[in-house]
Amino acid sequence: QVQLVESGGGLVQAGESLRLSCADPARAFSSYVMGWFRQAPGKEREFVAAISWTGARTFYADSLKGRFTLSRDTAKNTVYLQMNALRREDTAVYYCAAGTVFGPQGSEYGYWGQGTQVTVSS
Numbered sequence: 001q002v003q004l005v006e007s008g009g010g011l012v013q014a015g016e017s018l019r020l021s022c023a024d025p026a027r028a029f030s031s032y033v034m035g036w037f038r039q040a041p042g043k044e045r046e047f048v049a050a051i052s053w054t055g056a057r058t059f060y061a062d063s064l065k066g067r068f069t070l071s072r073d074t075a076k077n078t079v080y081l082q083m084n085a086l087r088r089e090d091t092a093v094y095y096c097a098a099g100t101v102f103g104p105q106g107s108e109y110g111y112w113g114q115g116t117q118v119t120v121s122s
Contacts, residue, residue: 004029004096009116012086020081020116022096027077029098034072034079035109038092038118047104048094051079057102088122 008020022034036048048068049060055072069082079096094116099109 004098004111004113006094006096006113006116009094009118011119011121014087014120014122016086016120017082017084018086018118020083020094020096020118022079022081022113024077024098029111030074030077032098032100032111033102033109034070035097035099035104035106036070036079036081036094037097037106038090038094039115040089040092043092045095045106047106049081050102050104052102059102059104061104083118086118086120088120091118091120093117 005023008018012018031053033050033052035050037045038048039045047061049070051058051070051072058070067085071080096113097109098111101108
C-alpha cells in the first residue's frame with residue numbers, strides 16, 4: 001500500500017528543537033496538500049500545520065504559529081516540520097498526511113503515515 005513515512009522524533013528537553021521529516025517513497029503525493037497532525041495520550045488528534053503542493057502556501061495552528069515551520073522539498077518529495085522552543089505540552093505522536101483540500105480538517109486527508117513520537121521533558 002502507498003505509505004507516508006515520518007521520522008525525526010525523539011526525546012528532548014524543553015526549549016530544544018527537532019525537525020520531523022515526512023517522506024513519500026513512492027512519489028505518489030507530489031501534487032497533494034501535506035498536513036501535520038499530532039495526538040497526545042488521552043486527547044483527540046489536532047491539526048498542526050499544512051503546506052500546499054507548490055509549497056507557496058502554509059497554514060499553522062494559531063497556538064503553534066511562530067514556533068513551528070513547514071517546508072517542502074519537491075525534489076526529495078519530503079516535507080519537513082521544524083519545531084523550535086519545544087514545550088512539555090508538545091509531547092505527542094506526530095503524523096503526516098496527504099490530501100486534496102488545503103485546511104485543518106483531518107477528514108480531508110486520505111493518506112496517513114504511521115507517526116513518530118516526540119517527547120519533551122521539563
